[in-house]
Each structure stands twice: as C-alpha cells, then as structure tokens.
Amino acid sequence: MILVTGPTGSGKTTTLYAALEKINSPEKKIITVEDPVEYQVRGVNQIQVKPQIGLTFASGLRSIVRQDPDVILVGEIRDYETAEIAIQSALTGHLVFSTLHTNDAAGAITRLLEMGAEDYLISSCLLVLMAQRLVRVLCYCRASSHPEPQVLEEMGIDLNEGLTVEIYEAKGCEKCAQTGYRGRTGIYELIPVTDPIKNLILKKADAGAIKKKAVEQGMRTLRQDGWEKVKKGITSAAEVLRVTLEER
Numbered sequence: 001m002i003l004v005t006g007p008t009g010s011g012k013t014t015t016l017y018a019a020l021e022k023i024n025s026p027e028k029k030i031i032t033v034e035d036p037v038e039y040q041v042r043g044v045n046q047i048q049v050k051p052q053i054g055l056t057f058a059s060g061l062r063s064i065v066r067q068d069p070d071v072i073l074v075g076e077i078r079d080y081e082t083a084e085i086a087i088q089s090a091l092t093g094h095l096v097f098s099t100l101h102t103n104d105a106a107g108a109i110t111r112l113l114e115m116g117a118e119d120y121l122i123s124s125c126l127l128v129l130m131a132q133r134l135v136r137v138l139c140y141c142r143a144s145s146h147p148e149p150q151v152l153e154e155m156g157i158d159l160n161e162g163l164t165v166e167i168y169e170a171k172g173c174e175k176c177a178q179t180g181y182r183g184r185t186g187i188y189e190l191i192p193v194t195d196p197i198k199n200l201i202l203k204k205a206d207a208g209a210i211k212k213k214a215v216e217q218g219m220r221t222l223r224q225d226g227w228e229k230v231k232k233g234i235t236s237a238a239e240v241l242r243v244t245l246e247e248r
Helices: 012-025 057-065 080-091 107-115 118-127 150-153 195-202 209-216 222-231 237-243
Strands: 004-005 030-034 045-048 069-073 095-100 126-140 142-143 165-168 179-194
Touching: 004 012, 004 107, 012 030, 012 069, 012 095, 012 126, 057 069, 057 080, 069 080, 080 095, 080 107, 080 118, 095 107, 107 118, 107 126, 107 209, 118 195, 126 222, 126 237, 165 195, 165 237, 179 209, 179 222, 179 237, 195 209, 222 237
Parallel strands: 004 095, 004 126, 030 045, 030 069, 069 095
Antiparallel strands: 126 179, 142 165
C-alpha cells in the first residue's frame, strides 16, 4: 500500500493519477473507487461512489477485490471498514494507492491506528508514506530578497554565506496579474517503510517518533524540501512558511 497525505487541495489525487499513468499498461487491470472521479484515465476502470444507493468506498472496494485487479486506487480512507478492506487487499498481493487527511507522512500511521487497524497488519502492508503541499511558483518578474536572519538560519544558510545565496520574493507584473506568482508546484516528504519504521509501528509509537526515525534515515521534511526550492528560485520563503505552518 502507498499512502499520500495532506489537506484538501494539496494535489494528492493528481499525484496518484500521475502514478497510475506511469504504471498503466494493457497487461495491468487497474480499478479505482473515487468521490468524485476527477480525471478520465484511458484503460482504467473508474467507479464513482454513491452512498444513496449503498455504493460507498467500503462496499465498492469489497466488490473490486472480487474482480481480480492488479492495482486498486481508493480515493480516500475515511473509516475503519475502508481501511480494513484496503489493508486486506494489499496483504493479498494487490498494489493499493490511497489518501488520508493528515498534516505529515508519519501522521498517516497514527490515523490508521486510531481508526482501529491492527499494528501488525499496517507494518506488513505499507510500502511508502508521502505528504505533500502545493506552493505557488514565482513569476519571472521576481525580485531579490533578503530574508530575516532566523529564516536564513532555518534554511541552513550561514549568515555570511546568505549574502551570496540568491533568494527571491514575489513582485508582480501584468503577466501574473500583479500577484508575483504563476502556476504551482509541489513540496514533498517521503517515508519508505523500512524495518526500523515497522518496529516503531508495532510498538504503536507516536507520529513524532516515527518522523524522527525517518529523518535519521535521510528523509527531507516538507519544509526542508520547500527551502531547497527557495534556494533554486522556484518559490519564495513566504510561500514555504505559509503552507508548512504546522511544522515546527
């Protein structure tokens, strides 16, 4: 199972569709259950949930498993029943993609445990956890900026070196309707579920402990990924701070 987490509008569904497009082929049977179906994907069987007639994520997923799919996409895991069937599907050899509403990647494990999923099943079926946010991309009219010393420090830039690193902020022109931004891009954090992470899941460790272990193993947090894009001139420090307020 691969889980993508983040608030509404953070691009989770688009990421999952991109993953499906990447692995989609005539040899693979891919079935989705979504609310709503946001993109039509050629070669993929897509189901729209309709609770009024009893077609929920859980009931749809239960029927999908009987159709012998290779890949299953569940729009969102909202309750224990959906989580249980998704986990069982993953354990029986299906590749399962889904989303959860949590602030970071590690929080997905805590959320599944809170729903009532068993720790040993979660540790057995999870492959990767990913959290994402969308930041606005600076327009070409961007202007050089000199962030506050504490922002430079958080970005990992030495104050003396900060004089030589080019950092930009939004300015505004006719092309970008005076907003200073044109388009959006993603910032991400990715946790491969390694043996040390599995051990923490079995101990029912909190999200903080799981995130700490992931960072020790080389994970780049949302904010750190954002800082990398600031250093490359893709977005502004203000944007990164705006979308990662919950990260301390």
